[in-house]
Amino acid sequence: MLSTCVRTVDGLICRIRAASLLLSPRLIRRSTSTSRSDSRLLRVAAGTWSPPAAAAEQPSVVIVHGAFADGSDWAKVIPLLQAKGIKVTAVQNSLTSLADDVAAAKRAIDNQPGKVVLVGHSWGGTVITEAGAGDKVASLVYVAAFAPDVGQATSDLGKDLPPAPGITKLTVEKFGFASLSPAVLKEDFAQDVPAPHAAVMAATQGPIAVKASGAKTTELPTSHVPQQSRPEDVAKVILDAVAASK
Numbered sequence: 001m002l003s004t005c006v007r008t009v010d011g012l013i014c015r016i017r018a019a020s021l022l023l024s025p026r027l028i029r030r031s032t033s034t035s036r037s038d039s040r041l042l043r044v045a046a047g048t049w050s051p052p053a054a055a056a057e058q059p060s061v062v063i064v065h066g067a068f069a070d071g072s073d074w075a076k077v078i079p080l081l082q083a084k085g086i087k088v089t090a091v092q093n094s095l096t097s098l099a100d101d102v103a104a105a106k107r108a109i110d111n112q113p114g115k116v117v118l119v120g121h122s123w124g125g126t127v128i129t130e131a132g133a134g135d136k137v138a139s140l141v142y143v144a145a146f147a148p149d150v151g152q153a154t155s156d157l158g159k160d161l162p163p164a165p166g167i168t169k170l171t172v173e174k175f176g177f178a179s180l181s182p183a184v185l186k187e188d189f190a191q192d193v194p195a196p197h198a199a200v201m202a203a204t205q206g207p208i209a210v211k212a213s214g215a216k217t218t219e220l221p222t223s224h225v226p227q228q229s230r231p232e233d234v235a236k237v238i239l240d241a242v243a244a245s246k
Helices: 078-082 098-110 124-131 165-169 182-189 195-204 231-244
Strands: 005-008 011-014 026-031 042-044 047-049 060-064 088-091 116-121 137-143 177-179 215-219
Touching (some): 060 098, 060 124, 078 088, 088 098, 116 231, 124 137, 137 231, 165 182, 182 195
Parallel strands (some): 060 088, 060 116, 116 137
Antiparallel strands (some): 005 011, 026 137, 026 215, 042 047
8 A cells, every 4th residue: 555645636646745736746557467377388299399489469558537637638648659559548437436437447448359557547546446456457557646455445545634726626517526627727737738738638627526565656747647748758657567567
């Protein structure tokens, strides 16, 4: 379990130091398996022959976005992964409940042909912790994300820390969904993203229903959205997880 967390507008981000909303988010990769079975020997006639090992199938990548976002939030990272020949799927979370988002992630995982590297940003970290317990998932990658243990409540992470500035600036509409205004998103959520990009993020954000470690860590000096401001660095962490999962 990670012990250092900070509360943000959409929850608590583990092992990240905060300046305004976020500073120095850490990209965390967890391996879900530690061993591989030995190749079987093929017995032929009087002797025994072991065929050369076939090239391991490259895992697919499934990305689970966080709150106040959608799959397009990963538009800069996805082409970098596809350029390496990796099959990428960005899940579109409903952000209505953990159960709904976990179900969406599991559908995406089940649709992949082989092993999966599961990537979660922000709230998506909680989702991948629950959705990634199956045998198909080879690695979990947490990008500025919650990293709870399976069954641990996200609200328990950093509950004794002071709230982040953005949490007090949510706009809640009459149907019970909360979002960030363009100004708040730029100021407290995506500080290091150019203003035109932040404006698009505000327009495409997914509002959230208000009812609702043996890890390798890479630390980046960015806001809460390193996939927007440092896509190459984020892609490298995911590519490392893909390589280690073959």
